[in-house]
Amino acid sequence: MPLEPSVREAMLSAVPSLRAFAISLSGNVDRADDLVQETLLRAMANIDSFQPGTNMSAWLFTILRNLFRSEYRKRRREVEDADGSYADTLTSHPEQHGRIEFEEFRKALAQLPPDQREALILVGASGFSYEEAAGICDCAVGTIKSRVNRARTRLSELLAIDGADDFGPDQSTRAVLSAGGRR
Amino acid sequence: MAPQKKFRRPGNDFPKAALYFDEHREGPYGRAMGKEIMKEQKPLTSGPGDQVQGRAGSTEDNGARGGGGRPQGSGSVEQMPVRPSPTMHNEIHPRKRRGRLGRDVQSKLGKTLQAYFDDVVKEGVPERFRLLLQQFDDRQDKGSS
Numbered sequence: 649m650p651l652e653p654s655v656r657e658a659m660l661s662a663v664p665s666l667r668a669f670a671i672s673l674s675g676n677v678d679r680a681d682d683l684v685q686e687t688l689l690r691a692m693a694n695i696d697s698f699q700p701g702t703n704m705s706a707w708l709f710t711i712l713r714n715l716f717r718s719e720y721r722k723r724r725r726e727v728e729d730a731d732g733s734y735a736d737t738l739t740s741h742p743e744q745h746g747r748i749e750f751e752e753f754r755k756a757l758a759q760l761p762p763d764q765r766e767a768l769i770l771v772g773a774s775g776f777s778y779e780e781a782a783g784i785c786d787c788a789v790g791t792i793k794s795r796v797n798r799a800r801t802r803l804s805e806l807l808a809i810d811g812a813d814d815f816g817p818d819q820s821t822r823a824v825l826s827a828g829g830r831r
Numbered sequence: 832m833a834p835q836k837k838f839r840r841p842g843n844d845f846p847k848a849a850l851y852f853d854e855h856r857e858g859p860y861g862r863a864m865g866k867e868i869m870k871e872q873k874p875l876t877s878g879p880g881d882q883v884q885g886r887a888g889s890t891e892d893n894g895a896r897g898g899g900g901r902p903q904g905s906g907s908v909e910q911m912p913v914r915p916s917p918t919m920h921n922e923i924h925p926r927k928r929r930g931r932l933g934r935d936v937q938s939k940l941g942k943t944l945q946a947y948f949d950d951v952v953k954e955g956v957p958e959r960f961r962l963l964l965q966q967f968d969d970r971q972d973k974g975s976s
Contacts, residue, residue: 651971660960664951665952692967
């Protein structure tokens with residue numbers, strides 16, 4: 649039986665976020681796309697277990713996360729993004745990130761433990777609530793909160809962020825801006 | 832001083848000392864046994880009894896125990912052992928701040944994280960995934976017909 653148009657549309661709309669999540673987990677675009685493809689295949693094969701009216705995106709994220717976990721155990725010794733392919737796929741926006749260079753952020757994110765990273769991405773980037781993220785990761789809400797908190801703290805340590813000013817223009821730019829303001 | 836004397840009561844030491852007694856002596860709580868307890872306790876010079884004696888008389892014992900008691904006499908200051916530097920307790924160890932990121936830092940981190948993934952999300956749905964769903968539908972159609 650073909651997919652219902654609404655289900656099909658919900659699946660497709662979740663793909664961009666799924667890809668971003670998969671890339672952040674695996675650190676490799678090709679592997680991430682394979683993960684997403686495998687996720688969609690599993691979802692379609694088990695579409696009967698999906699309850700209409702519930703969150704399709706969260707359901708797909710759960711499948712993807714479980715797939716990655718099972719794959720991660722096999723490939724634990726591999727270095728994530730060893731060839732830097734992930735970094736090459738994304739373009740840098742230095743004006744957006746201020747002092748934090750794109751490359752630094754990527755490296756810092758990769759240094760986080762997988763459970764903290766996935767929690768941070770689910771809550772901080774994918775837009776899931778703590779409860780939804782807990783459901784995806786199959787753990788308590790408090791655990792997710794703790795992981796997100798530790799991930800943020802660790803990121804700020806790795807990036808040597810002490811205050812919000814660190815995100816803004818760098819020192820030279822600020823000097824120019826302040827000089828321009830005095831005229 | 833009163834609480835320390837309390838601990839010196841023979842009754843408190845009785846179970847320990849009673850281990851050395853002969854079973855044929857007077858009952859476990861008998862008078863003769865009490866005397867023997869006192870006799871047995873004398874050789875135990877390294878016990879807590881020294882502390883009490885030291886407080887009353889010499890200050891050497893106090894020093895040997897790491898400065899646990901106060902000097903009693905006027906000449907006792909010279910005999911006081913070198914104590915650990917008092918700065919040890921005065922040093923302020925700044926606590927490592929953990930889990931105390933400001934809201935502004937948190938929100939900025941979140942924005943940076945989202946910006947970081949914007950490029951991936953903006954790519955939309957790659958064609959391979961549209962084809963995948965289409966192929967699934969086609970297969971299902973053929974199977975049902």
